[in-house]
Amino acid sequence: xxxxxxxxxxxxxxxxxxxxxxxxxxxxxxxxxxxxxxxxxxxxxxxxxxxxxxxxxxxxxxxxxxxxxxxxxxxxxxxxxxxxxxxxxxxxxxxxxxxxxxxxxxxxxxxxxxxxxxxxxxxxxxxxxxxxxxxxxxxxxxxxxxxxxxxxxxxxxxxxxxxxxxxxxxxxxxxxxxxxxxxxxxxxxxxxxxxxxxxxxxxxxxxxxxxxxxxxxxxxxxxxxxxxxxxxxxxxxxxxxxxxxxxxxxxxxxxxxxxxxxxxxxxxxxxxxxxxxxxxxxxxxxxxxxxxxxxxxxxxxxxxxxxxxxxxxxxxxxxxxxxxxxxxxxxxxxxxxxxxxxxxxxxxxxxxxxxxxxxxxxxxxxxxxxxxxxxxxxxxxxxxxxxxxxxxxxxxxxxxxxxxxxxxxxxxxxxxxxxxxxxxxxxxxxxxxxxxxxxxxxxxxxxxxxxxxxxxxxxxxxxxxxxxxxxxxxxxxxxxxxxxxxxxxxxxxxxxxxxxxxxxxxxxxxxxxxxxxxxxxxxxxxxxxxxxxxxxxxxxxxxxxxxxxxxxxxxxxxxxxxxxxxxxxxxxxxxxxxxxxxxxxxxxxxxxxxxxxxxxxxxxxxxxxxxxxxxxxxxxxxxxxxxxxxxxxxxxxxxxxxxxxx
Numbered sequence: 001x002x003x004x005x006x007x008x009x010x011x012x013x014x015x016x017x018x019x020x021x022x023x024x025x026x027x028x029x030x031x032x033x034x035x036x037x038x039x040x041x042x043x044x045x046x047x048x049x050x051x052x053x054x055x056x057x058x059x060x061x062x063x064x065x066x067x068x069x070x071x072x073x074x075x076x077x078x079x080x081x082x083x084x085x086x087x088x089x090x091x092x093x094x095x096x097x098x099x100x101x102x103x104x105x106x107x108x109x110x111x112x113x114x115x116x117x118x119x120x121x122x123x124x125x126x127x128x129x130x131x132x133x134x135x136x137x138x139x140x141x142x143x144x145x146x147x148x149x150x151x152x153x154x155x156x157x158x159x160x161x162x163x164x165x166x167x168x169x170x171x172x173x174x175x176x177x178x179x180x181x182x183x184x185x186x187x188x189x190x191x192x193x194x195x196x197x198x199x200x201x202x203x204x205x206x207x208x209x210x211x212x213x214x215x216x217x218x219x220x221x222x223x224x225x226x227x228x229x230x231x232x233x234x235x236x237x238x239x240x241x242x243x244x245x246x247x248x249x250x251x252x253x254x255x256x257x258x259x260x261x262x263x264x265x266x267x268x269x270x271x272x273x274x275x276x277x278x279x280x281x282x283x284x285x286x287x288x289x290x291x292x293x294x295x296x297x298x299x300x301x302x303x304x305x306x307x308x309x310x311x312x313x314x315x316x317x318x319x320x321x322x323x324x325x326x327x328x329x330x331x332x333x334x335x336x337x338x339x340x341x342x343x344x345x346x347x348x349x350x351x352x353x354x355x356x357x358x359x360x361x362x363x364x365x366x367x368x369x370x371x372x373x374x375x376x377x378x379x380x381x382x383x384x385x386x387x388x389x390x391x392x393x394x395x396x397x398x399x400x401x402x403x404x405x406x407x408x409x410x411x412x413x414x415x416x417x418x419x420x421x422x423x424x425x426x427x428x429x430x431x432x433x434x435x436x437x438x439x440x441x442x443x444x445x446x447x448x449x450x451x452x453x454x455x456x457x458x459x460x461x462x463x464x465x466x467x468x469x470x471x472x473x474x475x476x477x478x479x480x481x482x483x484x485x486x487x488x489x490x491x492x493x494x495x496x497x498x499x500x501x502x503x504x505x506x507x508x509x510x511x512x513x514x515x516x517x518x519x520x521x522x523x524x525x526x527x528x529x530x531x532x533x534x535x536x537x538x539x540x541x542x543x544x545x546x547x548x549x550x551x552x553x554x555x556x557x558x559x560x561x562x563x564x565x566x567x568x569x570x571x572x573x574x575x576x577x578x579x580x581x582x583x584x585x586x587x588x589x590x591x592x593x594x595x596x597x598x599x600x601x602x603x604x605x606x607x608x609x610x611x612x613x614x615x616x617x618x619x620x621x622x623x624x625x626x627x628x629x630x631x632x633x634x635x636x637x638x639x640x641x642x643x644x645x646x
């Protein structure tokens with residue numbers, strides 16, 4: 001007999017070899033029908049696998065993130081089975097679950113498929129799912145695994161097997177389909193009720209542009225059709241909010257093939273909006289004792305060798321700069337921290353000088369695969385709202401908490417109200433990925449954990465997500481339609497000060513190493529603007545939006561008065577323009593609604609005579625006639641309320 005401890009602390013005594021599904025049935029048949037997988041001793045596992053020793057057990061359903069992940073992993077196998085049935089001879093690469101659904105990378109050989117073929121694959125998946133085929137796990141030797149896929153002629157699986165150790169290889173079979181897989185999987189395919197294949201893309205095998213490009217098919221599944229309908233409605237809303245679409249409509253940014261992929265060009269309205277965000281943060285940073293610095297867009301290779309970044313990322317992130325002199329090796333700057341370390345070293349420091357806080361809106365460059373580029377959220381050139389705090393060990397926690405306060409203030413002003421904080425720590429099983437001593441890592445990790453607890457943050461821990469030089473706190477924000485984004489990061493670093501031999505003279509007149517805190521509340525200006533754009537669907541806060549008003553003369557006879565109104569408001573520090581196109585007032589209103597102009601000021605004979613405007617608010621309609629001075633007061637009060645200046 002073995003003891004199984006459930007999440008509520010209760011203990012069930014069962015026979016060795018009992019499965020999680022057996023235990024679920026012992027509680028209730030209704031529960032067993034909803035169990036997708038199990039977490040056994042903290043490891044997500046098959047619910048149908050035998051448990052042979054004392055263990056902790058959590059039964060995973062659709063309500064658990066890990067339960068969804070197992071459903072989507074099994075759905076990737078179901079799709080692969082359907083594709084093999086419809087397109088014989090295709091070769092399979094990898095098919096993992098992702099944040100929302102799954103994909104499978106496939107070599108279709110002689111076949112070509114398009115979006116028009118997806119409904120047929122969906123139909124085949126539904127047919128196979130209804131068979132309720134059990135997922136069966138089998139441990140195989142490396143020799144047998146190689147033999148199976150050699151006979152099948154699947155070189156991608158053979159390449160994967162080549163990197164596996166004998167005794168660690170497992171196959172999963174459902175119906176007529178067998179795949180190389182670690183699992184875990186659903187008890188059977190019948191749990192998959194609602195299916196939607198969402199898109200097709202190209203993907204290089206193992207992310208290598210020199211290898212063959214495969215066909216990547218994305219999909220998502222649900223245990224009920226109602227949930228699929230809700231998801232598709234969410235997708236439609238997401239399309240309306242797509243920052244690439246809105247960025248074009250609102251004339252914020254563009255891209256040019258002549259300039260290069262992933263290199264955004266900020267248009268005047270976008271540049272103004274970005275400048276206001278920068279000004280807002282600079283003002284808060286000045287209050288917090290930050291000093292602005294500026295560093296070049298390039299750095300000598302030795303700088304990044306010293307920091308350890310070059311060894312860690314090498315050619316994946318660094319782009320060399322051609323110089324006329326042989327032996328000079330300069331690289332486009334992929335991060336700002338090494339430059340800031342050199343600024344710190346430029347003059348001697350005493351403990352009385354610390355903390356030193358250097359801030360820079362620094363543009364950096366990283367080479368992303370072309371297939372991974374996506375609007376402003378994944379680019380090759382981006383500007384970080386970067387800062388580095390150099391402090392004594394005793395100051396770390398307080399400085400960290402001050403940065404948390406700054407991040408929370410930004411989220412509050414911009415109405416990111418639903419968020420969690422991810423404490424990103426080292427992978428305890430693979431410490432070779434990181435630099436620095438265990439002692440320094442423990443200090444840094446404890447500082448983050450304690451600071452987050454003292455600020456009462458809603459936190460969760462992710463092992464293996466730390467930066468290579470130190471742990472971090474990442475803010476995971478939900479937008480208006482429930483999607484999660486990573487915005488803002490704070491990192492504690494004992495290692496770069498050692499690598500750059502940074503020092504300060506302590507009260508004991510001895511030399512000591514400072515601790516470095518990396519922080520970027522926005523993360524990057526590009527990504528932050530993209531997320532904000534989608535969060536507010538282009539309806540930016542009044543203080544931030546490019547144009548707060550548009551003056552709409554009802555005919556060209558009133559263009560002069562419209563210009564006078566605009567000049568008065570612009571002189572009152574209110575931003576806007578005159579729409580003096582030779583169009584009817586109704587069309588002008590519709591066009592400016594699309595542009596999401598907060599206020600439209602319609603002027604004609606009556607308004608000119610009374611020195612007023614007829615006010616119309618975006619999304620609400622007509623408000624009525626108002627004097628210009630009162631409109632100025634209305635705008636200022638609204639902006640002050642948004643920025644909490646009252």
